[in-house]
Amino acid sequence: MKGTNLGEFQELVLLTIGSLHPEAYGVAIKEEIYAHTNRKVTLSTVHAALNRLEKKGLVKSDLGEATNIRGGKRKRNFTITAFGIKMLSEAKRQRESLWDSIPDIVFQVNLG
Amino acid sequence: MNQQIPNHIPPRLPRTILRWYCKPDMVEDIEGDIQEDFNKRYIKSGARSARFYYILDVIRFFKPFAIKNLPKTQFYNPMFKNYFKTSVRSLARNKLFSAINILGLSISMSVCLLMISFITELNTYDAFHKNGDKIHRVITKNLTTQHSRPPFASTSGLAGKRISSEIPGIEATVMLNKRFGGDAQMGDKTIHLGGFWASKDFFKVFPSFELLQGNPQMALADPYSIVLTEEAALKMFGTTASMGKSIPLTPTENYKVTGIVKKPPHNSHFTFESLGSMITHENKTKLNAGTSYSSWRNFTSHYVYVLLEEKASTGLVSQELNRISEEENSKFENASINLELQAMLDITPGPELVNNIGKTMNADRLWMLGGLTLIVMLSAGFNYTNLSIARSLRRAKEVGARKVVGASKTQIFLQFIVESVVTSLIALIFAILIFYIIRPEFLNIDPQIQEATQLLTSPSLFSYFVIFAVFVGLMAGIFPSVLLSKLQAIQVLKGANSTRLFKRLNMKKVLLVVQFTLSLIFIISATISFKQYRYALEFDLGFETDNVLNVSLHGHDDDKAINTFSTIPEVTAISRSAIIPSVGSRFGTIVKYDDPLDSATLHYNIIDENYVPLMGHELLAGSNFRSNESQKQEESIIVNEQVLKRFDLGSPEQAIDKMIQVGADKENRLRIVGVVKDFHYATINDDIEPFAFRYIPDSYNHVNLKINTTDLISTMTKLEEAWEQVDEAHGLESSFYDEDIEAAYSEYSIMYTIVGFLAFIAISIAALGLLGMAVYTSETRLKEISIRKVLGATEMQLIKLLGGGFFWLLIISSVLAVPITYYLFDSVVLVDSANRIEIGVLEIVSGLLILFGIGLLTIGSQTWKAARTNPANSLRNE
Numbered sequence: 001m002k003g004t005n006l007g008e009f010q011e012l013v014l015l016t017i018g019s020l021h022p023e024a025y026g027v028a029i030k031e032e033i034y035a036h037t038n039r040k041v042t043l044s045t046v047h048a049a050l051n052r053l054e055k056k057g058l059v060k061s062d063l064g065e066a067t068n069i070r071g072g073k074r075k076r077n078f079t080i081t082a083f084g085i086k087m088l089s090e091a092k093r094q095r096e097s098l099w100d101s102i103p104d105i106v107f108q109v110n111l112g
Numbered sequence: 113m114n115q116q117i118p119n120h121i122p123p124r125l126p127r128t129i130l131r132w133y134c135k136p137d138m139v140e141d142i143e144g145d146i147q148e149d150f151n152k153r154y155i156k157s158g159a160r161s162a163r164f165y166y167i168l169d170v171i172r173f174f175k176p177f178a179i180k181n182l183p184k185t186q187f188y189n190p191m192f193k194n195y196f197k198t199s200v201r202s203l204a205r206n207k208l209f210s211a212i213n214i215l216g217l218s219i220s221m222s223v224c225l226l227m228i229s230f231i232t233e234l235n236t237y238d239a240f241h242k243n244g245d246k247i248h249r250v251i252t253k254n255l256t257t258q259h260s261r262p263p264f265a266s267t268s269g270l271a272g273k274r275i276s277s278e279i280p281g282i283e284a285t286v287m288l289n290k291r292f293g294g295d296a297q298m299g300d301k302t303i304h305l306g307g308f309w310a311s312k313d314f315f316k317v318f319p320s321f322e323l324l325q326g327n328p329q330m331a332l333a334d335p336y337s338i339v340l341t342e343e344a345a346l347k348m349f350g351t352t353a354s355m356g357k358s359i360p361l362t363p364t365e366n367y368k369v370t371g372i373v374k375k376p377p378h379n380s381h382f383t384f385e386s387l388g389s390m391i392t393h394e395n396k397t398k399l400n401a402g403t404s405y406s407s408w409r410n411f412t413s414h415y416v417y418v419l420l421e422e423k424a425s426t427g428l429v430s431q432e433l434n435r436i437s438e439e440e441n442s443k444f445e446n447a448s449i450n451l452e453l454q455a456m457l458d459i460t461p462g463p464e465l466v467n468n469i470g471k472t473m474n475a476d477r478l479w480m481l482g483g484l485t486l487i488v489m490l491s492a493g494f495n496y497t498n499l500s501i502a503r504s505l506r507r508a509k510e511v512g513a514r515k516v517v518g519a520s521k522t523q524i525f526l527q528f529i530v531e532s533v534v535t536s537l538i539a540l541i542f543a544i545l546i547f548y549i550i551r552p553e554f555l556n557i558d559p560q561i562q563e564a565t566q567l568l569t570s571p572s573l574f575s576y577f578v579i580f581a582v583f584v585g586l587m588a589g590i591f592p593s594v595l596l597s598k599l600q601a602i603q604v605l606k607g608a609n610s611t612r613l614f615k616r617l618n619m620k621k622v623l624l625v626v627q628f629t630l631s632l633i634f635i636i637s638a639t640i641s642f643k644q645y646r647y648a649l650e651f652d653l654g655f656e657t658d659n660v661l662n663v664s665l666h667g668h669d670d671d672k673a674i675n676t677f678s679t680i681p682e683v684t685a686i687s688r689s690a691i692i693p694s695v696g697s698r699f700g701t702i703v704k705y706d707d708p709l710d711s712a713t714l715h716y717n718i719i720d721e722n723y724v725p726l727m728g729h730e731l732l733a734g735s736n737f738r739s740n741e742s743q744k745q746e747e748s749i750i751v752n753e754q755v756l757k758r759f760d761l762g763s764p765e766q767a768i769d770k771m772i773q774v775g776a777d778k779e780n781r782l783r784i785v786g787v788v789k790d791f792h793y794a795t796i797n798d799d800i801e802p803f804a805f806r807y808i809p810d811s812y813n814h815v816n817l818k819i820n821t822t823d824l825i826s827t828m829t830k831l832e833e834a835w836e837q838v839d840e841a842h843g844l845e846s847s848f849y850d851e852d853i854e855a856a857y858s859e860y861s862i863m864y865t866i867v868g869f870l871a872f873i874a875i876s877i878a879a880l881g882l883l884g885m886a887v888y889t890s891e892t893r894l895k896e897i898s899i900r901k902v903l904g905a906t907e908m909q910l911i912k913l914l915g916g917g918f919f920w921l922l923i924i925s926s927v928l929a930v931p932i933t934y935y936l937f938d939s940v941v942l943v944d945s946a947n948r949i950e951i952g953v954l955e956i957v958s959g960l961l962i963l964f965g966i967g968l969l970t971i972g973s974q975t976w977k978a979a980r981t982n983p984a985n986s987l988r989n990e
Contacts, residue, residue, distance in 0.1 A: 026142070026145035043146060047173065063141070066144075070145070071119055073140050073144030074140055075141060
């Protein structure tokens with residue numbers, strides 16, 4: 001089923017939420033992603049991903065403060081759940097084990 | 113609360129839409145995010161961009177996760193699949209109807225797509241300026257003459273000076289002047305460079321014209337400074353690293369490159385390849401005393417843009433402009449020149465102005481085009497509605513069955529709406545294909561359109577297309593869907609008479625009448641504008657333009673040009689003039705007779721002694737100019753009859769030898785040596801006013817050649833070869849007078865091309881609709897016809913019976929359309945033209961003939977077919 005694995009973009013969002021803790025909300029995540037990866041994502045894409053992540057139980061959210069720039073609307077701050085951390089580290093472990101299994105010859109060939 | 117960051121007001125409608133569709137538990141957080149983004153963008157890229165992205169974001173959030181759950185009924189997901197399936201099946205079953213609908217919709221949609229992309233592109237004009245909403249242009253209204261002409265986009269140098277030094281609330285002012293440029297001798301090559309004189313605050317007012325190298329404050333501060341675009345630098349030096357290099361624009365003047373600027377984007381209302389420092393121009397013109405460079409009344413020379421301070425109000429600045437205007441006007445006897453402020457974002461598309469700085473697109477004309485395409489779209493929509501209503505009789509049973517099984521009214525409605533949206537989306541696919549085919553044609557119609565737009569397609573444009581198609585589908589399908597959803601299951605299944613089911617089918621007739629009225633208006637309009645165009649071209653201007661070739665001198669010596677051209681035997685006469693009259697441009701000054709307080713505007717052309725005979729102007733009295741090359745002082749003048757009338761100079765004979773003052777200089781009194789018969793020196797849309805021929809050697813811009821040849825191509829080659837001796841860098845720039853006149857009236861030709869094309873589309877679509885209706889009527893009444901035939905009706909009677917109703921509709925349409933079109937052209941379109949055609953019976957009758965011809969063909973063929981069928985075939989199974 002789709003819900004069991006992390007998509008590439010979802011992983012990126014999840015990592016960004018971690019790095020912005022505890023002030024991870026829509027616009028901040030969007031800007032952080034742009035700052036780190038130079039990817040211009042739209043707000044709705046971020047929200048869609050957040051929605052999916054919350055449904056999967058990887059993040060949880062609560063409403064934060066309201067500011068003038070937001071037209072007096074509160075922001076929704078996201079934090080990673082324990083399950084989210086587990087999924088992230090699982091993804092990282094999978095990747096690392098794959099990295100480790102690449103024989104050195106591959107790097108040499110392609111660099112030469 | 114954080115007061116530092118201002119909270120701007122987002123566009124209201126998108127916000128309402130967002131609140132409407134968004135899930136209640138998500139709306140606060142999403143709206144806040146979009147608003148935050150909006151505010152940040154507002155500061156970074158300005159109001160226009162921020163609003164645009166706000167709207168885009170609202171559209172983008174229309175995704176399943178954010179949309180409110182639809183009312184919880186059982187129809188939601190699986191039923192849509194079913195509706196889609198039945199829609200496709202029903203489209204496939206009724207091939208003729210589907211084809212008519214899809215064809216009509218796709219043709220009209222393609223025109224609309226063109227319009228959408230055109231308008232979208234025009235709306236991006238000048239949006240790249242970060243501070244665009246703070247930049248304004250000073251424009252000039254000249255109320256001195258009685259005729260109301262549009263305001264000038266330009267203003268005087270004097271106004272620019274006073275604005276920059278006197279008016280508070282202005283952060284920076286820049287003055288531009290078009291006359292910069294020339295042919296630079298780069299090594300052994302001569303390269304033309306064009307652009308503007310620009311004063312030193314150019315980059316302060318327009319920071320979005322990005323200076324890649326150089327100091328924005330200093331680049332245009334010193335005399336003989338030049339700023340090049342990257343492309344221009346490549347052209348001149350072959351490299352963009354050209355800072356500090358020099359360009360000899362004239363043999364004696366070297367300009368130093370002090371900046372490299374990024375090429376202005378295509379959607380800027382003015383573009384340039386180089387900018388010269390205005391101070392150079394000012395120094396030069398001061399040396400040439402007597403030029404009216406800084407005169408208040410010379411408002412055609414400069415363009416002034418101001419950058420307002422953050423909190424400055426345009427109202428206060430306008431007041432100051434009025435004050436300056438009043439002060440300056442009071443220095444003249446009768447001057448009424450008013451300065452006004454125009455927001456830069458209102459320039460393109462914008463109101464009609466004279467003396468524009470670059471390409472523009474008139475907003476009125478845009479609305480007209482938009483309106484016409486909308487009419488075509490309506491026509492196709494009506495087709496769909498009509499045919500769907502007609503066919504709904506057949507689908508009544510289906511609706512009945514669905515209702516018995518448990519379908520609700522909403523569900524039936526949705527089913528038919530889905531069907532129309534599907535049809536419209538299929539039509540969109542064809543429409544996009546047609547769009548790509550007609551796009552280059554559209555761009556070619558009008559050089560103005562071609563200059564202003566490229567009509568590139570972008571993903572966001574396609575999303576507009578899809579939204580548009582869905583909208584069309586909804587609009588076209590709404591009426592038949594409501595009608596069908598209202599059917600009572602019990603009545604339908606009882607086999608009630610179909611006419612009782614649809615009592616209000618008059619709607620169909622109304623739509624047909626509206627459709628045909630519009631088509632007829634279109635056809636008649638097209639013929640009228642074509643006639644006006646022909647009329648303008650064939651109008652007797654009062655002089656001979658046949659076989660006259662006008663050559664622009666481009667500042668070269670006129671004597672040298674004449675000497676080389678006169679060696680060609682095909683050239684039978686040569687004359688010189690400052691402007692080419694009758695194609696729109698004119699010089700103006702003031703003229704006075706005895707009374708020093710009584711002045712009038714005088715339009716004039718500067719000519720030599722050969723001009724009057726060459727052009728075949730008729731002198732009513734007096735004589736032509738005498739050749740006098742060494743003349744230092746202007747002495748004599750030839751005036752037209754209007755001058756005599758204006759100053760009561762009596763008959764042409766009496767006027768000879770009277771002295772008039774021309775220009776502001778009291779000493780410049782000229783003797784009238786001749787009176788020329790009135791002729792149309794401006795376009796035929798303008799009245800004839802006081803006009804004069806002046807004789808001032810060395811102020812000619814054109815050479816006029818009378819050519820007598822049977823082999824035009826070889827003559828042109830000879831002329832081009834001769835021209836090379838005058839100017840080796842540029843080719844011969846010449847055109848026949850007739851062609852110039854044709855170009856001057858291209859407005860009409862564009863109008864009739866577009867209206868004609870739309871008329872063609874509208875009438876085709878209407879014809880398709882009529883065909884559909886005729887087919888439907890004869891099919892449903894086939895049995896009735898057969899019975900009538902068996903009982904002895906003749907074919908003629910049957911045709912009358914079937915087709916009569918339609919013809920009544922056509923007649924009603926004609927009765928409506930003729931007066932509307934007549935009024936439209938008589939009182940709206942042609943009302944400003946001084947010389948115009950009379951709308952005759954011929955135009956109207958030809959339109960009617962086309963309409964009735966088509967009607968006869970479509971209805972006639974179908975009814976005839978029905979009337980001729982063998983009754984046995986259709987009654988066999990009864």
